[in-house]
Each structure stands twice: as C-alpha cells, then as structure tokens.
Amino acid sequence: MTNIHPFPKRPAPKKARAKNPAMGPAFFLHDADGKAFDVLAHVVEAGGLFLIPTLDQPEDDLPNAYLVRTIAGLEALTEAANTLVVYSRIHPEVFGQGSLEGLIARAQRARKLVRKLYDMVPSNEIILSTNGFGPELMVEYATSAALTVTTRFALDLLAAYYDPFIKTGKDKRKAMFRDFQAGYQDAYDECVARIEDYDLLFKELASANRAVQKALRET
Template identity: 50%
Template sequence: MTNVYPFPKSPKGKAVKLNRKDPGPAGGGPAGGSPAFRLRDHNGDPVDVLMAVIQAGGMYLIPTPERPVDDLPTTHLLRTIDGLNALTDAANVLVYHAMRHPAEFPQEDADTLVRQGKQAHKMMHKLDEMLPSDDFIMTMDSYGPDVMAEYATNAAIIIASTFALDVMVYYDKSFIRTGKDKRKAMFRDFQGAYRAARDECLSRSEGHEFLIKELTSAHRAMQKVLKAL
C-alpha cells in the first residue's frame, strides 16, 4: 500500500475517536490554516466530521514500510474494520444532522448513505468470517492461508475506502460546495488519497481474480484425474 497523501497516524492499538477538539494551530496538521467546521452528534457534542473521515484513513491506509514488524496476518484487516467503524460514526453524525434539518438536507441522500454503510458492513462481515485465525495461518505449512489473508485485506480496503468516498460525496454536496466548510483544498487532497488507495487495491484485485480463476481451473482438472484413478 502506497499513499499519495499521508493520512494522520492513529496511536498503535487504539481506535481513532471522533474529533471533538481543535486539531491544533494553523499549519500544524492536516487542517492547515482553515477553520474547523463542526456538527452536533446525537449527544449534542461538536464533531469535526471531515477530520474524523481523514483520521479513519490513518487507521488502515498505512504504507507498507511503516507497518509494525510484529503485525499478525489478520492485523491489517482488523485495522480496516476499525477504520470502517470510524467512518460509520462520522456518517451517523451527518445522518443525524440531516434528520434535525430536513428542510436543508434531502432525506433520500441521508437514506442512501445509510444503505451504503449497511452494505459495506455486510461485505466486511463476510470477509472477516472467511479469514482463518492467525494461529491457523502461521502454523499451516502452505501459502494458501496467506493468500486468503492478502485477498481479504485487499478487499476490505476497497470496501472501507469506497464508503469513505461515499461519505465524502455527501459531505461535498452538503458542506464543501455550499461553502459552509472552507477547507476545500484539504477535502480534495484526502478525497484523492482515498480514491488512489481504492484504485490501487482494485488493480491488485485483478491479480487475485486471475489467480483464483487459474486455481479453480486446476483444481477441477485435478479432481477429474483423481476420480479416474
């Protein structure tokens, strides 16, 4: 995984919480010199949704050279699931805001975002279920489980990054284009970073699909040979 634009790193072993505080002085972080823009969540707390979406990327879009050497085979997938959960929290703030201001925000747009989130979680759950345990992967005298882990992780990144882009499409329409959030340049930078990450994994998935197709074909041929013995 390579990043065209570095996402903020999350503390090791900790999930990123929704950003409810100032990100720091101007120029001191991803927010640059633009003022933060916040919405109220269901508890009434102010949330910087854009920063929350960006921070979610830092949970799983980690350049390969920067990954901890002690990562287990399923660690990156679990980080990606955490990233999707963080994106869902951010999306929930947007949906709640739309419910509170129906005259400004079409309910069908919020409903679409909810459906996209549910679909993302459904697919992520399937990937999590199909992946063997770390112990099985590391003790199995075969490359098969490692390939499964690579496939599942790559697919998970596609799912999470696609939902991140869905959230950003909604945010763009509601807050960037309207000028309510002035951080247009930062928004475009990280929107491009999410898109690049997804496209990189989509390209890699083509290789996975070819491998699976060839393995399936070889397996069928072998089954015919074994039945003839």
C-alpha cells in the same frame, strides 16, 4: 498501500485539530445532544487507521492485523456517517429529502460484508502454525476486499459531505477535502486492481484444479 496520500496515523485531540494549519479551520456539526463533531477530520483520521504505507507497518504485525485495522477504519467512517444522518434529521433543509438513505444502506452492507470476511479467515494461530500458503492467501484476499469496500464507502461519505458543506463554503477546508478525497480514490483504484488480480488467479486455480481432479479420476 504505498501510493496514497499520507493520512494521519491516529486521531488528534479536538483542540490540536483546530490549531493544525495543515488540517485547516475546524468545522463542527452538532448532533441531537449538542455534541460537536468534525465530520471531515474524522473521515481523514479514519483513513489513518488503515491506509498507511507498507513500510510504516510494524514488522511484528500479526497476519490479521491489517484486516482488523481496516474494520476499525470502517467503524470510524460509520460513526461519521451516523453524525451526518442525525444532523440531516435535525436540519432537513441542508440535505435533499432522502439523500442520505442510500448512504445508510451502503454502510450496513459494508459492515456486513467486512464482518463476513473477518469470520472467513483463519485465526492468527492457525496461519502462523500452518506451512501451506492457503491461509495467508485467504487473509490477503479478505484484507484487499475489506479495503476495497471501506475506501468505496469513504468516497461515498465524502461525496455526501461535499454539496452541503464544502461546495457552499460552510466548511472552508476545500483543499484539504480534495487532497484526502484523492488519497482515498488512489487507494480504492489500487484495491480494485488487486481484486481483479485475485479474480484472475482464482479462475486459473479453479481451472487447474479441475484438470488435476480429472487426471486423478482417470488414473
């Protein structure tokens, strides 16, 4: 991903976040145990785990590293979503009845699909020891698909956060919200375009393979 907004690369301590003018004044929700949690900052930081420009990625990255970072990002987003759900149960007046049920279902589907993609790809050892391009193509496709699902979930999570907290002015970081929402949207649009390219490629490969198999049967 090269055309997205610059996400922070790793979570910052809460005190540092609160004093960072670029992040704006921190806004914390509290769960059933009274634990403070900055949902918006967490969503931003989750993007920093995997939405980084290609040039900033380590040169010695293993083939599956980007996919693993994407899974970590999805887990962080799920943690933020869970905090919203817990908060909504304590303060049902803040959210519409059942408004977060769809978010929970989408989180479950996203995690299930991303885990399936991870299980599908060959190990780093197999990829590095194979001369063919098949394993690399599999991990590239799986990573793009995981990125698509994860960025879509991030956008859904931000949408769920907007009305009760940004729109009402409880969280004053509207500019920050819009900036990183745009970053996720850029990344999602790019991911969708890549998946469409893969879809066309796979259709062409399937057609070519059928022609080859037919020719082999006729020889």
